[in-house]
Amino acid sequence: MPAPTRITVQLRFKIALLVFCPTAALLMLTLLTMQNLVSDDLASVRDSSFKATTSILSEPVVEAFLEQDFARLDEFFLNLRQSPDILEGVAVDRDLKIIASADPRQLGKPFVAIGENWYTSELVVGGRERGTLWLHFDESQAKAALGNVFATGILLSTVTLLILAAVAYWIGNQLSRSMGALAQSAQRFAQGELTHRTGMKGGDEISSVGQAFDIMADQIQSNMADLHRSEQRTSLALSAGGMGIWVYEARERNVHIDDRLAELYEVHGAHDNVAVDQLLSRVHPDDAESRAAFFDEALVTDAVVSRDFRVRRTDGSIRWVRSQATALFAGTKGSLVIGIDQDITDETLRFSEIERLKDELMRSNSELDDFAHIASHDLKEPLRGISNYANFLKEDYGDDLDDTANQYMDRMISLSKNLSDMIADLLRMSRITRLDSTRHITHWQQVIEDIRESLAFTFEEKQVELTADDTLAPVTLDPAALRELLRNLIVNGVKYNESDIPTIHVGYDPAAAAFFVEDNGIGIAEQHIPEVFAPFRHLNPHDRYGRSTGLGATICQKLVTNAGGKIWITSEVGTGSKFWFTLPTA
Template sequence: MGGFAYQHTQKLVMSFEMVQHTYEVNVELEQILSYLKDAETGQRGFLITKDTVFLEPYYSSRENSNNSFARLKELTINDEIQQSNLKNLSILIGDNLSIFDKSLKYANKNGTNTKGFYALLNEGKETMDNIRVLINEMITHQNELLEIRKKLSDQSLTNTPLVIYSVLIITLLLLLLTYSKINKDLKVLKKKNIQLEIFKESTNQSEIVNKHGNWTFFINENRFEYSDNLYRLLGEQPQSFPSTIENFLEFVHPEDVDQLQEDVDKMMKEENLPFIFYRVVQKNGNIRHFKAYGKIIVNNDNQKRLLGTTTDITDEVESYKLLEERNLELEQNNKELSSFNHVASHDLQEPLRKIQTFISRLEDKEVDNLSEKGILYLNRIKTAASRMRLLIDDLLQFSRTNKSEEVLEVTNMNLILENAKQELAETISEKEAKFTADAIPVMEVIPFQIQQLFINLIGNSLKYSKEGINPIISISHSIVKADDNLNLKKPKFSNYHKLTFTDNGIGFDQEYAEKIFVLFSRLHNKNQYSGTGIGLSICKKIVDNHQGYIFAKGELDKGASFEVFLPLK
């Protein structure tokens, strides 16, 4: 409160200084005008009398006006209006003094009774009038400031006694509040003590439930304290033996004693205990796995204590071992499935090649000997064999996309897109498809898989284009925030690259938007449109491999769009 009163007094002093400052500015402005008048008078006296004595006030007024101008610039440094006015005043004064010099030189050379001399006199008079007007404006501005500052000063003078008495009253109130607060804090302290007792008991129960015990190493006294449950973890009754490191080591597994002793020695030396793992053997022969951790705490008296926690992690260790066994089994099964898928696909291709070879020979050599029905059957066999080859190729492609061990690379996505279009160049040319595409920034992706994604999505648009209408395919890119897209369920990244593939094809009913990503799922008759129902499943798998999302939107006879979200890392 004393600081507040001092601040108010300083504010009062400052208001006096501001009033004085305004007077100083006005004085300097009037001084400049006076010096300029002296210079004008000295010039006229010299012109009339030709006596150089009259030039002394002319030259001295120049120096004096410069000093006053510098003083004014310093006094009004925080006033933007006056600073601007000073710049204009400087220009006018310079012009005025320049005209004085020209007039003297002209009078000496051509005399005073000439038109040229009178023109210079009129120009000097006009400049001097402008100086007077500008100085009057500046003085008016200062007078306005003076009125404001006088009001503030008077207000400060009026408020000072009130502030002083208010400070005293508030100080008394604060003393009363302090007394009340201390009394209230005593009641709270009693309540906290009760809560502490409850918390202590709750901590003991928590140790039992979570199978951990606490210990404290008093560094300055070189002694330990063990919680009750730490004894229970060792299979002993609480506080059944002195809490020393030597007694504790008697329970440690023989193979772990040396390492634990080394960790304890290091803990005492470095006053720190990172996570350590060891085993203990209870008296009944049970082996338990322990994990321990300690952190140093220094109190206000510079007393050091290492607070530690020891946890029984036997169940975690056994679960981890079981999980490892299950993972090994799963990994082996995956390898067997992958091997089976690969071998089966390749083994299927051999008889299929023979079937297609014999079909080709029948077409070349025996087609004339076949009946009309035989030719029909032959064509159906040929179509079925081609479809089976396409199915095997797609299965192999899907098998490759299941492998997520490929490393992400910083990739030029525009180049990947061009490669995909080159793969489909024949179909694009045949259907006279038109493309529009945004520039796509580089991303961290698996290049081969992303190229396959682009091929499948563009190929899908080409396949399901309208009869007799050139396909128009647009590819747009934007960066979006995960929070702004409700479709992104549990996103792992804050921002995503959004790639949208839009076409003007036959589209589809929106109710099938999720079904089309299911393996072997088809919305159209295989006789109408070729395909195996695997292409979009491959797209879904590729996007999943990149921790992204893919969504489909469609409307019958109006086209379809696919939105791909890839993480921005």
């Protein structure tokens, strides 16, 4: 691939230059510094050496002057010319006239030092200064030797630099190959090859980067798979819910819609850049203005906004749509609004049908309540007449009738009363659903005291003990409903009781999160408990515990369920029963 190759070549030479150039510069600087230091040191040593040599050689000259041995002087200066380091030597007097030299022709002539590197030493003979010894030293050999040393250093430095360049290129090549492999892997991964990995091993830094890249690629691949599954689930959920997504660009006044909304709004062709007016043309005229203002409302409102409107389709059908939207962000394209439109036609039709049925049910309940009231009144009047006439017959002609006739009269009066009670219970049960409990907060103590007062004669006659917890929480229930519930349960606990002292307790069990009414009555067999709440069901003989309508427990169940609670029983024959129930607390 061209891009990674170009990056690799550039990186290889960059690394080589980064390694080579600073090192080469440092090596050359070191070499030049050493040359200067060595040259200075050698010059200093040479100068000292030449001075010492001149001083030493002045002693034979002084001795020859003392002995007046001029032949010895001539031989001395001729020998100086044989020295590899001395080019010329002369002795001059105080007037700088040559008094001794290897060339006799120069004697007596004025001395002129030609060139450099002349060194002098005073000639003191017999305590008096007779002149000066001048020696001309040759530096060419020393300079040549020094030049050879530096030439060798430059050669070695060049070889070192070449080796360094090769090493730097090799290092750069190794690094660039690894970096190139990383770049190539990254590019392949970016182009969609999510399964591609570098496969690098080892403990060096670049291998660690490659291994980290592979770990990152594994995580990205896993996240992409999760995202794909999430998109599939989201698409399925949107499709199942009849929903579609749209994005509104405020600056361009364009809307991007998905396939589901394109089908709903009957937008044909490309639908990733639909004009707002084109979309509004499908909205019912009565809702078009509200729908148009919906976009601006979403832009200026922090919370999610919602609006229901109708869409007119080309076949004349009307679809109800619920749109929810929120401002997304303000980017380079201006402010954006993202929203979801949901086809709620079926839901709207169902809701309309429910409302219609609800109104019909309320009307029916009202008619039924009126009927129940009228029926109970119309039925009670004949029953009262039958009961009254039976009592009149018994009072006026009871003595004239035999025992069988009197039993028939008592039976007639009892059945009339029982039927009257049953009609009253039916009327009460029909009115339970009409009690509005949500507006009432009822306290137990007052209701229990009202029941105690209304049943005072029965309690006194049967020595009933009625107790209650002091910490019963107030409930959200109509006082009449709570009074009816407790009265039925308490009356049954007293009625179906063979104890010398019937005891009734009203309490609350936090473990069960339920209220209860507990008695020490005859109890209920386990197999009969499911029958207790059935209407008109009698579990005990009338001649033993008296007649009942069979609706008391049914009324209790209806009162509890109507308040949103539930009721159940735990009982043991011969020990007593416990009626449990839940009610919403205040």
